[in-house]
Amino acid sequence: MSYQDYQLKEATRRFIAYQRFTEPTMIQQAVIPYACKGKDIIGVSATGSGKTHAFLIPIMEQIDPTKDFVQVVITAPTRELALQLYRNAQDMEACMEGLRVKLITGGVEKSRMMEQLKQQPHLVIGTPGRIKDLFVKEAVLRLEKTRILVVDEADMTLEFGFLEDVDAIAGKMGDHLQMMSFSATIPQELQFFLRKYMKDPRVIQIDHEKSLPAITHVLIPCKHKTYEEKLLELLPLFQPYVCLIFANTRKEAASAAQLLRDHGYGIVELHGDLTSRERVKAMKELREQKKSYVVATDLAARGIDIEGITHVVSLGFPKELNFYIHRSGRTARTGRDGICYALYQKQDQHAVELLTKKGVQFIQKGIKNNAWQEIRVNTKKPNEKEILIETQIKKVAGKKKKVKPGYKVKRRAELDQARRKAKRMLIQEDIKRQKKERAKAKQIEKRGM
Template identity: 55%
Template sequence: MKTYQDFKFNEKTKEFIRLNGFVEPTPIQNAVIPMAIKGKDIVAISDTGTGKTHAFLIPLMERVDTSQQIVQAVITAPTRELAMQIFKNAKVMMEADPTLRVKLITGGIERSKMADSIKQQPHIVIGTPGRIKDLFLEQSVLRVDTASIYVVDEADMTLEYGFLDDVDAICGRMKDHLQMMAFSATIPNALKPFLKKYMSAPQTIHMKDAHASNPKIEHVLIPCKHKSYGETLLDIMPGFMPYVCLIFANTRDDAGEVAALLRKNGKTIVEIHGGLQARQRKQAMKQLESSERSYVVATDIAARGLDVEGITHVVSLGFPSELDFYIHRSGRTGRAGKEGTCFALYKESDEKAIRTLREKGIHFEHRNFKNGSWQELKPFGQKMITKNDVREKEIAKTLTRKNEKVKPGYKKKKAEMVKKIKQKERRDHIRNEIKEQRKERYKTAQRLKSKGIIE
């Protein structure tokens, strides 16, 4: 195993490593750093928590020439939280070399103030694609066309949330011989044309995700039945005591709705998603850093890259359309040799996703929390005996009863009995349907009242 002393770094890079307290590089750092320093194009497939941020910051520390007063490297992330996280790590670079200028470029700051703050061009730019594009192409105050290195962090999320066009617009105006490094948890097919356009013989580094098959992570399926994800979450919360619990919703609206429900029921939480205002997002980040909350409600994009320590439990409210994201969700716990639990709340519409994940090797327990205790349920997919099954068995017994003396008209009588049983089943089914519809209408009305839409 290499140590950082085995690399022939300059003194400023060595100081940067010393200030971080690093001794040994992580596997992705060990693979990326030598090639990045040589100027190779790189596609690095790695999950959050593997040390990928310093896998590109250390080569930048080594290569940036502060005697040149121009932008030399650009790093983009799909959200301001991710950009802030990278910038937080990059601040140590400026401690190691006071002549180095690193600038954070994101939304939430007035355009005029941002433009005034970069009259002297930074050496490294970190930010969101849209704001960098605005200052570069619209206002012409940020000269990123002088940069020879471009890092796309969380490339799959950049694609999924529609920011790849902004990255394309920026890169299209930069140097022809641009070194590009893309870091991503997955490489969707739709991302490949972009990488092919800007990369020349890229080196692909795929760090195997050990979290998917981590035996220390317990995956537990929780049926919602007729309840919402939020209501089911409230039901099971008394059944576990987390240090930090990360709760994933599939959309920002779902995250906001669940967060509101939890607060209404007296839970103190951190809420992080794209639907929040800049001030709210900054406040949420501060709460995370100071460990003021045990429960964090987030979307996949908001949680990606967030450095939250001590996550003991993950709750997945349903399953994401991209099932690899479920694996990344569950992989946020059970790290550093510790145990973790991932609760997956599911409805009937999630059953296909569950079967697919089982085929990928994930073993699910099947439980419910009721009357103050956890109850083991039949393994998922095992056929349950329903009322219809009982009815069919009774009919079959009636029609095939042995040693019964045949009486005149017995076939007609049995047919009438079967008809009555089926009619009763239909009536019961209709009654239950009407009850469920009333419950749903009542819940909808309560939600609309809480939002002030109706009185």
């Protein structure tokens, strides 16, 4: 199927050509016909599947720059996501004469923004809190006649606590409103909210496995090393255009980023602990592609379009395993295949088993002497003894120490000591168990007499 199959306006066709698109993605094929007819839509699809233009193209079809009022509002849960949407919408301005698009987010002086709104835009893109402030509280943004409301990254909007702001905005819009929601997942609480405003919505859910190219999933065991130590071994083995490294928490992301800087890597850091100024700098560096390594958390990277990702590295597995699917999918963009390296420890074995059941096919490789080593995938569950030894090792391995001369020798000695301690504990437990068994046997013997 091609975009030529749709009966689109000339301005919309220019917009599509400007983006150098040739064929609609699966989510676009499913959404565009219904969205152009004014239907309410709940779109669920993975990052990188083309959700943004699934609603921008129908908006181009329906918006009329000769009518002087706000016709479309698009909300995004973060400034970075709103800015990214705004940059896409600026291409719409270039293709449709007279179209006015306005970005409304925090970080800009309110009085200045209120002055700019003396002439109402046709399309508003922004964060829910600032849009609500200017619409509901200040009444300088007029949305009573607005015909389309798009809630982008809706599940993230819920998670960040901004759903109340969207509720306040939608509640003061007219009954004629067409509402579209797009996200990677759709929690139950979000479903209740959307159906409050939507009229017989069309639910469109795209199977991630079918919507993206093949991804090679490589498991790399850390053994007695931390994720960060193994990461330092891994990175010299490939030359990425852009490598996206995922950590499970903000603290872990900040720690990994600093470690890589200390070892001479150019890093873009992307997580919730950054200041507003740091976030703006990070987004600028991402756009300019000056650095090849990005360290991020799942929520910070959600929806952010990072071009040219050739490799993804996962430092362990997230609690929500669907996030791993989203992580790996960031490398398989614009028709290319991708590769995802997953660093794992014994406690990650259950996650590996569950993902395997979901259809993720892992191959396993080791790293030895700065080279790849082929190894077999171990699907056997660790026994009690292995878990105990691994726990003792982690207590030592998890300690942060400055690198000094003889560091590796000392660390190896600490880990050997941890293993010996764990084995002594196991021997002592065996002795106690044997004593209990002998005492129990004697009691049974006495009863028999």
